[in-house]
Amino acid sequence: MEPSAIGGVIAGMILAVWVYMAAARGLFWLMRERDDAPVVAPAAWPSVAAVVPARDEADCIGDCIGGLLRQRYAGAFSVILVDDQSRDGTRAKAEAAAAALGAGARLTVIEGAALPAGWTGKLWAQHQGVARAQADYLWLTDADIVHAPDTLAWLVSHAERRGDGLTSLMAKLRCESMAERWLIPAFVFFFAMLYPFAWVNDARRRTAAAAGGCMLARRDTLQRAGGMTAIRGALIDDCALARLMKRQGPIWLGITDRVRSIRPYPAFADVGRMVSRSAYAQLGYSPLRLVGTVAGVLLVFVLPAALALFAAGAAQILGLAAWLLMAMLVQPILRVYRMSPLYGLLLPAIAALYTAFTASSAWQHARGRGGLWKGRAQANLVGPS
Numbered sequence: 001m002e003p004s005a006i007g008g009v010i011a012g013m014i015l016a017v018w019v020y021m022a023a024a025r026g027l028f029w030l031m032r033e034r035d036d037a038p039v040v041a042p043a044a045w046p047s048v049a050a051v052v053p054a055r056d057e058a059d060c061i062g063d064c065i066g067g068l069l070r071q072r073y074a075g076a077f078s079v080i081l082v083d084d085q086s087r088d089g090t091r092a093k094a095e096a097a098a099a100a101l102g103a104g105a106r107l108t109v110i111e112g113a114a115l116p117a118g119w120t121g122k123l124w125a126q127h128q129g130v131a132r133a134q135a136d137y138l139w140l141t142d143a144d145i146v147h148a149p150d151t152l153a154w155l156v157s158h159a160e161r162r163g164d165g166l167t168s169l170m171a172k173l174r175c176e177s178m179a180e181r182w183l184i185p186a187f188v189f190f191f192a193m194l195y196p197f198a199w200v201n202d203a204r205r206r207t208a209a210a211a212g213g214c215m216l217a218r219r220d221t222l223q224r225a226g227g228m229t230a231i232r233g234a235l236i237d238d239c240a241l242a243r244l245m246k247r248q249g250p251i252w253l254g255i256t257d258r259v260r261s262i263r264p265y266p267a268f269a270d271v272g273r274m275v276s277r278s279a280y281a282q283l284g285y286s287p288l289r290l291v292g293t294v295a296g297v298l299l300v301f302v303l304p305a306a307l308a309l310f311a312a313g314a315a316q317i318l319g320l321a322a323w324l325l326m327a328m329l330v331q332p333i334l335r336v337y338r339m340s341p342l343y344g345l346l347l348p349a350i351a352a353l354y355t356a357f358t359a360s361s362a363w364q365h366a367r368g369r370g371g372l373w374k375g376r377a378q379a380n381l382v383g384p385s
Contacts, residue, residue: 007315011307015322017300022329026196029189029329031336033197033254035169039153042160045075046136048152048216053112053125054094055084057143060262062097067146069103073153077106080132082125084112090143108132119232122212126237127228138222140215140241144263145171147214151258155216162252165221166245168238169256170211175337179268185337186350187275188255189330200242200253208246212238214259221248235281255336272357279361290362294355301326301351323348 022029050068054061061081068079079098083091091109098107110132112125119127130138137159139152151169159167170191175184195209215238222228225244234240245251265271283289304326307319327344334343 005314007307007311008313008318011304011311011315011318011322014300014304015318015325018304018322018325018329021193022325025193026198028192028196028198029332031192031197031255031332033201033252035154035158035254035256035258037154037158037161039150039157040161041074042157045073046156046160047076047134048073048078048137048139048156049129049133049135050077050079050139050141050152051126051129051133052079052081052141052143053084053122053129054081054086054090054143055112055121055125056086056088056090058086058088058090058093060144061090062093063146063262064141064143065094065097065107066101067148068141069098069101069106070149071147071152072149073156075156076135077152078108078133078135079106080108080110080129082110082112082129084121084125085114120235120237123228123232123234123237127232130222130228133219136219138217138219140212140217142213142261144261145213146260146262148258151214152216154258155214158252159216159218163250164252165218165225165249166210166242166251167216168210168242168251168253169214169259170253171213171259171261172255172257172336173261174264175339177264177266179271180265181337181339182346182350183268183271183353184265185330185333185339185343186347186354187271188336189333190351190354192333195239195253197253197255200251203246203250206246208239208242208251210238210242210251210253213261214256215241217241217245221245224248236278268353272353272360275354275357276361276364279358280365281361283358283362285365287362290358293358297351297355302348305348 052064071077081094094109098104110128112128115121115124126140137156155167173184175181195207199205199207200209225248230244231237231240242251265274283293304319304322307315308323311319326347330344330347331341334341
């Protein structure tokens with residue numbers, strides 16, 4: 001077969017992959033799973049305890065605690081902060097934020113115990129907070145997350161109406177610096193591609209995922225599933241929790257404007273560290289999966305642009321079609337983040353950057369620095385999970 005014909009066959013196969021992505025992968029790209037249902041009051045509002053793990057989060061914790069304590073919620077609600085051996089005054093900032101709102105009585109601060117073997121830091125902190133909480137629901141959120149005042153009412157209303165064991169909203173990530181504007185919309189797009197939200201929300205499918213910044217869990221369901229102990233070594237803790245909870249019954253995941261992350265990523269390297277922290281764990285610490293993933297991304301994302309720019313004939317036409325189709329699929333998330341439609345044409349280059357971050361994740365793991373967060377190389381503490 002002539003090289004040009006081989007190129008045309010390869011380009012046709014890549015285009016078929018993108019047609020599948022568009023039509024048969026849960027329509028993930030449409031971003032239709034949203035928190036736009038109205039708040040419907042249940043017969044009685046259940047009690048809720050928010051659990052916030054925090055390690056050296058003085059820059060964010062005041063806004064986080066303030067957002068939690070401003071919730072307009074008709075049921076009993078309290079906040080538990082687990083201060084995971086912070087060295088920057090995290091506890092004082094949190095208590096000051098609560099005092100400024102006259103809500104100090106609704107904030108409990110736990111001094112986190114030393115990290116035991118086999119646990120990741122966040123899950124150990126959450127475990128301690130969950131053990132202290134006495135409530136029907138546990139609202140697991142992060143120290144860099146700020147919630148709109150009606151977030152909790154919406155979560156509980158949705159969970160009660162559907163009977164979900166876990167209800168999660170993907171926080172709208174900060175998208176201000178050049179690095180964030182280049183990389184954050186694609187991050188959400190890739191996540192939804194891996195875990196189509198419609199499949200997550202379908203009780204008949206095994207696909208399970210959650211967004212760790214905002215997860216509302218039924219306490220009895222979590223206890224029945226084994227609690228945080230059952231996933232204590234998971235580096236990708238939110239998706240591990242989702243898998244655990246979906247074995248007990250339905251879960252739900254959607255995108256939102258109610259929940260915002262205020263953690264900044266001013267440089268490309270900052271986003272790279274965020275991705276590298278867990279990318280190799282996503283691959284099960286498998287070198288074979290790493291090689292397959294790198295090859296797959298280069299083939300499906302990068303090669304179409306190369307063919308469109310440098311090939312000829314059928315290979316060029318089909319490569320261009322695949323490139324334009326992937327650019328079209330990313331448009332809904334670009335509208336969420338108010339980005340130019342032309343961003344879609346950059347997706348091959350952005351995918352190549354994420355591939356480099358994934359390779360870096362494997363390299364960091366090999367150096368004994370896998371899952372590095374706040375001074376802890378957690379992947380090497382807990383091993384493959």
